[in-house]
Amino acid sequence: MTATVLRPSAAPPAGAPVLLRLESIEKAFVGVRALKGVSLELLAGEVQMLLGENGAGKSTLMKILAGEYAPTAGRIVVRGREVAGLTPDSAKALGIGLIHQELSLVPALSVAENICLGRMPTNRFGQIDWKRAHELAAEAVGRLGVAIDPGAEVGRLQIAEQQLVEIARVLEWNPEILLLDEPTSALSDAERERLFAVIRRLKERGVGMIYISHHLAEIPMIADRVTVLRDGSVVGTILPDEADEDRCISMMVGRSLEDQFPKPVVAKGAPALEVAGLSAGKTLQDLSFTLHQGEILGIFGLMGAGQEEVAAALFGLQKSRGRIRINGQDRGIRTPADAIAQGLGLLTRDRRQSLVPMLTVGPNLSLPWLSNRSPWSALQHRRESEEVQRYIADLKIRPATTTTPVRFYSGGNQQKVILARWMSSGASILVFDEPTRGIDVGAKADVFALMGDLVQRGMSVLMISSELNELIGMADRVLVMRGGRVSAELGRHELSQEALLRHAS
Amino acid sequence: MASQRSLPSAPGGAGTRYRDLLLRGGPFIALVILCVFLSMATPHFATLDNMFNITRQSAFTAILAVGQTFVILTGGIDLSVAAVAALSACVTTVLLTTPLVLFGYDFGILPAPLAIAIGLGVGCACGALNGWIIARFKIPDFIATLGTMTVLRGVALIVTDGLPVPSFQSMSSGAALPSALIQAGSGSVLGIPISAIIALIVALAGFYILRYRALGRAIFAVGGNREAARVAGIDIGRTKIMAYMISGLTAAIAGLIMVGRLNSANALMADGEELRSIAAVVIGGTNLFGGEGGVIGSLVGAVIIGVLNNGLNLLNVSPFWQRIVQGLVIVLVVIFDQWRRRKTAGGN
Numbered sequence: 001m002t003a004t005v006l007r008p009s010a011a012p013p014a015g016a017p018v019l020l021r022l023e024s025i026e027k028a029f030v031g032v033r034a035l036k037g038v039s040l041e042l043l044a045g046e047v048q049m050l051l052g053e054n055g056a057g058k059s060t061l062m063k064i065l066a067g068e069y070a071p072t073a074g075r076i077v078v079r080g081r082e083v084a085g086l087t088p089d090s091a092k093a094l095g096i097g098l099i100h101q102e103l104s105l106v107p108a109l110s111v112a113e114n115i116c117l118g119r120m121p122t123n124r125f126g127q128i129d130w131k132r133a134h135e136l137a138a139e140a141v142g143r144l145g146v147a148i149d150p151g152a153e154v155g156r157l158q159i160a161e162q163q164l165v166e167i168a169r170v171l172e173w174n175p176e177i178l179l180l181d182e183p184t185s186a187l188s189d190a191e192r193e194r195l196f197a198v199i200r201r202l203k204e205r206g207v208g209m210i211y212i213s214h215h216l217a218e219i220p221m222i223a224d225r226v227t228v229l230r231d232g233s234v235v236g237t238i239l240p241d242e243a244d245e246d247r248c249i250s251m252m253v254g255r256s257l258e259d260q261f262p263k264p265v266v267a268k269g270a271p272a273l274e275v276a277g278l279s280a281g282k283t284l285q286d287l288s289f290t291l292h293q294g295e296i297l298g299i300f301g302l303m304g305a306g307q308e309e310v311a312a313a314l315f316g317l318q319k320s321r322g323r324i325r326i327n328g329q330d331r332g333i334r335t336p337a338d339a340i341a342q343g344l345g346l347l348t349r350d351r352r353q354s355l356v357p358m359l360t361v362g363p364n365l366s367l368p369w370l371s372n373r374s375p376w377s378a379l380q381h382r383r384e385s386e387e388v389q390r391y392i393a394d395l396k397i398r399p400a401t402t403t404t405p406v407r408f409y410s411g412g413n414q415q416k417v418i419l420a421r422w423m424s425s426g427a428s429i430l431v432f433d434e435p436t437r438g439i440d441v442g443a444k445a446d447v448f449a450l451m452g453d454l455v456q457r458g459m460s461v462l463m464i465s466s467e468l469n470e471l472i473g474m475a476d477r478v479l480v481m482r483g484g485r486v487s488a489e490l491g492r493h494e495l496s497q498e499a500l501l502r503h504a505s
Numbered sequence: 506m507a508s509q510r511s512l513p514s515a516p517g518g519a520g521t522r523y524r525d526l527l528l529r530g531g532p533f534i535a536l537v538i539l540c541v542f543l544s545m546a547t548p549h550f551a552t553l554d555n556m557f558n559i560t561r562q563s564a565f566t567a568i569l570a571v572g573q574t575f576v577i578l579t580g581g582i583d584l585s586v587a588a589v590a591a592l593s594a595c596v597t598t599v600l601l602t603t604p605l606v607l608f609g610y611d612f613g614i615l616p617a618p619l620a621i622a623i624g625l626g627v628g629c630a631c632g633a634l635n636g637w638i639i640a641r642f643k644i645p646d647f648i649a650t651l652g653t654m655t656v657l658r659g660v661a662l663i664v665t666d667g668l669p670v671p672s673f674q675s676m677s678s679g680a681a682l683p684s685a686l687i688q689a690g691s692g693s694v695l696g697i698p699i700s701a702i703i704a705l706i707v708a709l710a711g712f713y714i715l716r717y718r719a720l721g722r723a724i725f726a727v728g729g730n731r732e733a734a735r736v737a738g739i740d741i742g743r744t745k746i747m748a749y750m751i752s753g754l755t756a757a758i759a760g761l762i763m764v765g766r767l768n769s770a771n772a773l774m775a776d777g778e779e780l781r782s783i784a785a786v787v788i789g790g791t792n793l794f795g796g797e798g799g800v801i802g803s804l805v806g807a808v809i810i811g812v813l814n815n816g817l818n819l820l821n822v823s824p825f826w827q828r829i830v831q832g833l834v835i836v837l838v839v840i841f842d843q844w845r846r847r848k849t850a851g852g853n
Contacts (some may be wrong), residue, residue, distance in 0.1 A: 241541055317736065337738035346736060354736055356729035358797050369739025375720035375747055421737075 016043040018080070019208040020096075020120040020177050022066075025074035027060055029295055032061040037074070042177065042208040047199060047222050048237075050212045053231035053252050053374045053444070059101055060211050061229070062179045065210075066098035067091035078177070097175030101182045101212075103166050107155030112137035114154050115169045140168040144219045145194040148345070159303065159333040167195065167317075171202075178202065178209045186303060196222055219243050232255050249469075260445055261473025264452045268476070269293030271328065272460040273429050278322030280313035283484040287322070291429065296451065298475030300468070302504045306484035307351075307464050311433040314462075315346045326429070337371040345422025347415065349433040354418045357407035361397065361417055362388045364406050368425040391420035395450065412443020421471040430454060431462045436470060448474055479502050532790050532805045535545030535838060539809060543816040550819055557698055563811030564761050565702035565775070569702075569782035570803040571711045572632075572755030575748040578715075579644035580728040580795030582641065583631050583752045587630045587778035588657040590760030594770040595661045597761060598670040602680035602766075617683040622768075625757045631657060632753020636746030654779065661772035669771040682768060685723070690765020700762045702805070707755055711800035714751075724748055728795025785810055788838045 010396055020042040027035040035057045054056045063069045065076070069087035076083050078094050091098075105114050112133045113120070121132040137150035144164050154162060163186045170178070180199075184192045199209060199222060201435060207340045213220065219226055219240050223337070226243045228235040228251040235251045253260055268312055273291040278284065293299045301307035313320035322429040326342045333339045339346070345368075348354045366384045387400070387425050392400050395416045399409070406417055422430055432451070436444045451461055465471050471478050472495045480488040480503040488503035544551040569586050576583040600620040605612040609788055615623070633655065638649045671680045692699045715721035723744045726734040759778075789806030791798025803806045813834060817827045 135712050220597070276642070315736070335740075336736055337740065340738040348736060352730070353732045354724050356733050356796065359725065363722060363725070367737035367739065368725075368736070370719045370723055373719055373741075375718065375723065377719045377745065379717055379719060379722055381717075 003210075008391070016045050016206075018042070019044050021075075022061075022065075023075040023077070023365040025061065025064060025076070026072045027057075027064060027069060028072045034232055035071070036062075038225055038229070038232070038234055040234060040237065042210060043224075044176075044206040044208050045203050045226045047203060047209045047211050049219055049223035049226045049227060050210055051216075051226060051248055051252055056229040056252070057232040058229055059181055062098055062181050062210070062212065065091065065096055065177075065179055067096075068098075072377055091175070092175075094177035096179065097146075097170040097172075097173065097177070098179040099167050099170050099181060099183050099340070103162050105154045105162060105166055105169070108153065110151050110153055111141070111148055111165050112150035112159070114165060115140050115150075117169070133481075136172075137168075140164065140172045143171070144168055144198055146191070160188060160191060163187060164191065164195075166500065167198075171198070178206055178207055180209060180211045182212050182214065183211060184215065192218075216243075216245050216248050219248070228252055239453050260448070261470065262445075262449050262452050263474055264456050266294040266455050268295050269340055269458060272326065273462070274323075274325040274328075275314070276325075278310075278313055278320055280318050280320035280322075281309040284309040284313060284320075285484040286344060287479075287481075287486060289479055291460045291462055293428075293458050294455050295476050296455055296474050298381060298471040298478035299462065299464045299481060300466065300471055300478050300504060301481035302466070305481040305504065306411070307466075307481045308445070310462075310464055311346055311349070311431050314431060315344060340368050340371050340425060340427070343426060343428040344398040345425065345427030345430045347418050347422070347430065347432045347435055351411060351414045351418065354415055354421075355406050358405045360402055360405055361392065363403055364417055365391065365421045365424055368421060387420075387424045391424065395420055411439035412495075414446055415439055415443065416450070419447070423454075428458070429460045429462070431464070432463045434466065435463065436467060444470075465491050470501055471500065472496065509511065514541045517594055531842060532802050532809065532838075533789060534798075535788075535841075536805055537811050538811065539812055539816070543812065543819070547816070547819045550816060553696070555699075555815065555819075557693065559694055559808070559811045559815045560701035560704075561698040562814065563807045564698065564704040565763055565766075566778065566781050566785050566810060567704040567804050567807035568707050568755050568759040569778060570785035570807045571707050572752030573723060573782040573799045573825050574711065574789070574791055574798065574800045574803045575715075575751045575788050576646070577783070577791055577793060578724050578728045578795055578798055579745055579748045580731065581745065581748070582650065582793075583632075583635065583749065583784065584647065584650040584779050585635060585654040586659055586752060586756040586759075587775040588654045588661070589628050589753050589756035590763065590778065591770070591772055591774045592631065592657045592661040592760075593624040593628045593757035593761035594764045594774065595665045595772055596627050597621055597669060597686075598682060598764055599664055600624075601682055601686075602671040602675045614680075617685060621686070625754060628753040628755075628760070629750050630752040630753070630756025630763055632756075633746055635830065636742075636749035636755070639746050639749070640742035658772060665770070667772065669769050671769065682764065685762040686761060686765045687768060688765065690767070692765075700766065703758065703762060704813070705737060706756060708800050708804045711751075711755075715799060720744070720747055725796055728792075728797075729751055730796070781810060782807075784835045787842075788835060809834075 018041050022038060022040050024037040024039055024122050025035055026037055037063060038057070050058050060069065064071050066090045067090060076086065091414055093305065100390045106117070115137040116133050121129045121136065123129045124191055134150040141148045141164060144167060146164055148157065148161055149164065154165060157165065158454065163183065167183060183195060202209065223240050225237055225239060228236040228248065230252060269292055271290045272293045276288045278287040283304060285306065285309065289297065299307045299310055309318065312318035314324070314333070316339045331342050333342065357450045365388055366380065369380065388402055392398065397416050397420070406414060409417065434448055439447070448470070455461055463471065463475055475495065476492050478490045478500065479486050480490065480497060480500060482504055549555060569590065573583055573586060597620045600615045600623060602612055602614070602616060635650055635653055638644065639646050669680065689699055689703065694702065715724065723734065723739050726737065726739055727741050727744045731741060760775065763775060785806035786803045787793055787806070788809055789798065789802030789804070791802060813831060817830060822830065
């Protein structure tokens with residue numbers, strides 16, 4: 001027992017049986033091929049780390065294994081037997097458990113109710129045995145080495161606690177194949193270490209695990225093998241010793257960083273946006289900065305550091321205090337319409353927050369033209385169709401049609417539609433809030449190229465991101481936030497993953 | 506060749522126009538099928554007289570449905586339309602039959618155009634009230650209009666003292682509704698009912714606003730994705746209020762047309778018509794969750810309901826069974842519509 005705990009990662013016994021084999025799994029969503037023939041094998045007692053950029057297809061693959069999506073083609077073989085038509089129930093019956101990235105808990109129910117969901121213990125009369133349910137739940141979270149009140153409402157817990165409840169809930173029914181989709185993204189180091197201890201215990205029991213993470217530093221701590229996905233295909237499977245950071249990143253990205261981030265050299269112009277003492281919401285306090293013409297200013301912070309509120313506060317989506325000067329003049333921004341009138345544009349964190357899914361590119365593009373205008377004013381149909389044609393050609397928006405609702409577009413193309421919108425509305429200051437969340441590698445490069453284009457035309461970009469690479473690749477300066485305040489300002493030559501993380505935590 | 510074949514699987518390929526037609530034309534196709542069936546089932550259906558009869562009967566629902574469409578497109582629902590119609594009708598008819606005394610001044614019986622304008626104004630004001638309550642206090646549209654529906658019926662009862670207007674009393678003293686109002690409800694031009702012509706004009710005006718004015722686009726955006734509309738700088742509260750005002754205005758127009766047809770108004774008239782207007786909108790293909798649809802479909806939906814009524818009467822179906830058939834048809838049409846939407850929108 002003690003010996004195994006001391007060893008950081010015990011390899012699965014030689015000749016361990018194959019628990020799970022995927023053969024040429026394909027998945028197509030309308031307009032996007034998320035998986036293009038993925039094959040991999042998972043051994044009993046193995047932790048296989050799955051790496052890949054956002055949009056590489058990791059989560060899609062996990063959802064297929066958990067029976068939440070049906071694959072378009074390919075075979076899934078569990079313990080030597082092919083399974084077809086997996087459903088969440090049959091996946092569970094096969095012992096496949098998925099710990100979701102976006103938590104699948106019911107926020108209004110208690111910890112105990114969530115953990116025992118669907119199999120609440122009952123007494124002789126068929127009534128729910130609450131005492132027993134609470135005991136079970138306390139035990140389940142206790143195994144993770146934490147104490148969370150079983151009666152607490154899940155929606156009121158901290159994100160890290162919710163994550164632990166999610167993990168406890170899946171472990172509760174002893175899966176033999178465990179899929180962990182970024183389980184540590186919200187955990188502290190101590191909580192992560194406890195989770196790893198649990199994972200090591202599961203390994204001894206012969207549980208096979210596919211472990212998705214963005215933290216390359218976790219590879220030597222936990223992985224037996226590393227498989228890299230890119231653009232819906234497996235790039236390769238390597239051993240942890242071979243998986244140094246450079247190799248992993250180049251496998252994930254498929255090109256050198258310079259190609260990925262076409263950063264133009266632009267002379268800094270006059271101040272475009274000056275913010276002083278901006279406070280908003282629960283976390284953002286006293287943010288001050290100056291963004292110049294032709295500049296890309298990054299804002300970085302870990303979860304809850306306040307950077308999430310910056311975009312909403314600047315754009316009038318949220319009540320805020322502080323002074324905002326645009327092109328040297330004081331401007332009160334109380335509503336998005338004010339912000340648009342002042343030449344601001346916002347690419348929201350969640351693209352669903354920006355687009356009307358059932359409308360085509362045209363109406364989505366021209367929507368901000370309606371702000372600050374009378375409701376009885378005429379729609380500019382001709383201008384709209386001209387600009388749509390122009391931007392479809394300029395930004396290579398695909399499909400290049402004007403009759404398809406935008407919900408059928410891929411993430412990257414949706415992002416381009418939103419970008420085209422703000423270019424057409426005459427914005428000169430663009431706020432990119434997590435610009436590449438959920439879009440594939442090719443589209444990412446397009447978005448960064450466009451970002452470079454914009455600043456070359458004299459626009460200014462505020463880039464709020466939690467992706468270290470893209471900040472290092474694109475930003476002229478980065479403000480690092482911690483606890484709602486700016487903890488450091490780093491110039492382009494000072495940018496590194498270590499420096500950003502050090503100031504953020 | 507192979508790549509050519511794989512292209513249309515992405516939406517927006519060659520099939521889009523055909524699919525579009527099917528999607529938009531669905532309710533119309535249903536109407537044609539219904540009419541063909543009834544023409545074969547009974548010789549009394551396909552006569553010119555009966556057609557005019559149907560359009561006259563459908564006009565009221567159609568006008569209500571146009572305003573209702575605006576509200577439903579924003580993602581809301583207006584349960585108060587029938588109550589607004591009744592209140593507007595009562596206000597106008599009371600002003601036309603009893604002398605108005607305000608602050609000690611006797612204004613006498615108001616001239617017809619003024620009384621009608623006040624009735625329409627009451628409709629708009631009721632709509633504005635609905636929209637304001639919803640936008641200001643952020644309560645669900647369903648609850649807000651359920652409340653105003655009840656309140657406005659009460660106001661109508663107070664205005665009329667619970668009596669039909671014109672009452673026996675006022676009639677005996679020579680009060681009568683102006684012929685223009687009666688004509689609007691019961692008259693016809695070249696055999697075409699004037700009420701149907703008004704319904705068509707209202708629908709075309711609605712179509713024009715939705716298609717060519719900023720307000721129309723804002724309504725689709727708010728109903729399609731409220732958050733996205735907000736980020737694009739659209740004033741959601743104002744858009745909602747205006748959609749409800751349009752609904753209130755069309756309800757008032759419908760109320761006055763009903764007065765013209767019945768030659769009378771009362772506080773409880775048009776009972777249940779709010780549900781019928783919602784049914785017409787949904788049958789017409791507008792998405793009950795907002796963002797998709799239009800008034801022309803609602804017009805067709807109202808006619809479908811009218812044809813169904815008329816056909817069942819001609820076929821001598823008992824009124825008890827008529828309710829069952831009507832209810833089933835609403836559900837079936839919407840099931841069919843959902844299925845078609847999945848087929849056309851879901852792609853592969």
